[in-house]
Amino acid sequence: MKILILGPYPIENPSHGGQLRARAIYDEYQANGFDVYYNGIVGKDWYKQIGEGDIEIEISYDEPSYTYALDVMMSEPLQNNNDAMVRLHNLIEEIMPDIIQIEQPYLFPALRSLIDKAKTNYGTKIIYSSHNIEASMKKDILFELIGSNLTEKDAQYLVDQAHAIEKEFAIYADLTVACTAQDEAILRKMGAKKTIVCMNGSGENKIDDENLQSWKDLLKVEGVSRFSLFVGSGHPPNATGFNTLIGYTLGDLPRHTRVYIAGGVCGMLENHLKILPAHVRESFLLRAKLLGVVSNEDLASLLHLTDVMLLPIISGGGSNLKTAEALLTGKIVIGTDVAFRSYDSYKKLHRVNIANNRNAFRSLLHDALTGKIELQANSRDEILEVTWKYTLANLAERVKAI
Numbered sequence: 001m002k003i004l005i006l007g008p009y010p011i012e013n014p015s016h017g018g019q020l021r022a023r024a025i026y027d028e029y030q031a032n033g034f035d036v037y038y039n040g041i042v043g044k045d046w047y048k049q050i051g052e053g054d055i056e057i058e059i060s061y062d063e064p065s066y067t068y069a070l071d072v073m074m075s076e077p078l079q080n081n082n083d084a085m086v087r088l089h090n091l092i093e094e095i096m097p098d099i100i101q102i103e104q105p106y107l108f109p110a111l112r113s114l115i116d117k118a119k120t121n122y123g124t125k126i127i128y129s130s131h132n133i134e135a136s137m138k139k140d141i142l143f144e145l146i147g148s149n150l151t152e153k154d155a156q157y158l159v160d161q162a163h164a165i166e167k168e169f170a171i172y173a174d175l176t177v178a179c180t181a182q183d184e185a186i187l188r189k190m191g192a193k194k195t196i197v198c199m200n201g202s203g204e205n206k207i208d209d210e211n212l213q214s215w216k217d218l219l220k221v222e223g224v225s226r227f228s229l230f231v232g233s234g235h236p237p238n239a240t241g242f243n244t245l246i247g248y249t250l251g252d253l254p255r256h257t258r259v260y261i262a263g264g265v266c267g268m269l270e271n272h273l274k275i276l277p278a279h280v281r282e283s284f285l286l287r288a289k290l291l292g293v294v295s296n297e298d299l300a301s302l303l304h305l306t307d308v309m310l311l312p313i314i315s316g317g318g319s320n321l322k323t324a325e326a327l328l329t330g331k332i333v334i335g336t337d338v339a340f341r342s343y344d345s346y347k348k349l350h351r352v353n354i355a356n357n358r359n360a361f362r363s364l365l366h367d368a369l370t371g372k373i374e375l376q377a378n379s380r381d382e383i384l385e386v387t388w389k390y391t392l393a394n395l396a397e398r399v400k401a402i
Helices: 017-031 064-069 077-079 081-093 108-122 134-142 154-170 181-190 209-222 236-245 265-272 278-287 298-306 319-330 344-348 358-369 396-401
Strands: 002-007 033-043 055-057 098-101 125-129 177-180 195-197 227-233 255-261 288-294 308-311 332-335 352-354
Touching: 002 017, 002 081, 017 098, 017 125, 017 319, 017 396, 033 081, 055 081, 064 134, 064 154, 064 308, 077 081, 077 108, 081 108, 098 108, 108 125, 108 154, 125 154, 134 154, 134 236, 134 255, 154 181, 154 319, 177 265, 181 319, 209 298, 227 298, 236 265, 236 352, 236 358, 255 265, 255 278, 255 298, 278 288, 278 344, 308 358, 308 396, 319 332, 332 358, 344 352
Parallel strands: 002 033, 002 098, 033 055, 098 125, 125 177, 177 195, 227 255, 227 308, 255 288, 308 332, 332 352
Antiparallel strands: none
């Protein structure tokens, strides 16, 4: 079986949630003996590293509000890019895929004519690989950004566009893959015919001994004996959650402790820090460290060494990949009910602590870093269910059946 996956990002060196999920699905298909091809259709200069077959397109608009949701509006510039459309046409003609799978819905309007031809010529089946209920997620993000360049009317227009595109694709697809049972129910209500739930998972990180030792040495030099870790992409809800539940006054934490933050979210937090008084910034940076985007080797070492995983998530859809990642560390986890959507059964673990407001979250953070919350061993079997191998276990058979 030949499967062509098209997505709005590369998966060559995945970092954010969408890339990681798409890569995990790609790997699962390969492991089941399918001939799998992945081609990203990405905004020019959006990513530092792209795959050999990925297609870059110029995405820009005169309308300022569109800059807040370029993914929602990317179908038009793709459709108007003759070179890109010809490449995609030739790609489909060359592969003659049994399945075309599209990650997220936003490429669908531009690709529909090509997909229609593939269905007619080769009997190709279409899979919509959903990552969230898009309109709900966009509403959470966009309505927080209403200001000088984004009016409420513009924000609602973009939310409505996201809903219309997703609904159209859900109705069209032969199979829709959802992240959660809640998402599946909504997609079915939209008109999705056949669905399967494949929750988000996590891969098991490989430790590089040399890299691990360098982090141990650094922690020793900086006098850090215990630290917590928040890993987040440059997705606005990640910054909002940090600002709301943790904030920038960490002076109550002991000197030998730190809050480490890694990922694209650091850029957003840095921008927020710039508008704070100098003494607040200086005090924050005595207890916190913004690491920026780190390598896979660095991330594996940090996940291995951290004492506490932080999940300050207060909005968003789907299920959270970082929750699976945090659970797999075997460390103390402090998160919210939103962070544990679709992972509710894991909230009973002794090392999982739930807090939904700043006072409670900060209190748990203080207790965890001062040793008042002790880590107890859990059965490895309890957390293996959050690996990609488990969450995607039924996908290949379901794909064969369509």
